[in-house]
Amino acid sequence: MEWARSTSIGRATEVTLFTPITPGLVPGEGRTYEQRLASALESVQRRVLDHVPTPIGRMPTIHFARWLILRPAQYLQNSNVDPANPTLRSWLFFTSNFDGDVKDYLREFSVFLGDDVDRIWGNCEHWPEGGARSFETYWDYAKQHQIPTHAFYAAYPELTVGRIRQLQRFKRAFDAFVAQTRQPDGSTVPDVAGLLDAFLAENSVYPTDFPHEGGIYARAEGN
Known part of the structure; x- marks a missing residue:
């Protein structure tokens, strides 16, 4: 068949x-x-x-x-x-x-x-x-019981779900970092280099939230 x-x-x-x-x-x-x-x-x-x-x-x-x-x-x-x-x-x-x-x-x-x-x-x-x-x-x-699909469109064909979630988290963290670099009057705060180093250290890897291929999101069930 x-x-x-x-x-x-x-x-x-x-x-x-x-x-x-x-x-x-x-x-x-x-x-x-x-x-x-x-x-x-x-x-x-x-x-x-x-x-x-x-x-x-x-x-x-x-x-x-x-x-x-x-x-x-x-x-x-x-x-x-x-x-x-x-x-x-x-x-x-x-x-x-x-x-x-x-x-x-x-x-x-x-x-x-x-x-x-x-x-x-x-x-x-x-x-x-x-x-x-x-x-x-x-x-x-x-x-x-599978039936053929005659037309299929993927908006982000090269991005996996894990990668999309990484980028989503990174964007939130980057927005928070940018907010830290500005003073109330809009000027740059002192020691932007130190803030950048801390930002990069915190966002260089995602060992917990983003499992390797074949893994699962353990936190989704509160585990």
Whole structure:
């Protein structure tokens, strides 16, 4: 079988997955798989909006990620097909932009986010019995449901997420340094050279906040 391929521009890569949601009720529960999936995604969204750390925030390669439940009434809008037809189904649409290779990216999902991935995709048909932590079956499942992207744009193709955060932090520190060099009347303070030396010493490396490739943001979960 010919699998869809991810598109890369510079160091940025995309992936899009389109998976059928399991129909019917969850065994032992009074809700459908779609309802359980919606609840799981709403929980993630609430945490993001409330600025509560989420497991996905620990991964330093993700530029963007989105999950959508596509229901017949949505994708058949303005069509001549009756969305109430019981043979129609809902789908989970996932798309993400990230740094590096798609297999490495999904392996990070398997290692760092396995339980969360199961809570989401476990509501979709034919989810592997071993879940996301059984990486090879998870990888096969993802590739079987990957769909091609016809156009992909990356605003900063040569900048990784880690590098963008470094530059963001550096800009804040540099603005603070410039403010230190000015007196209330706008003139230069004495010993600018000493302030510059201190600034360079404090901002030459970022050993804690910016993990090496394959690492995670430990602080995101308060660790």
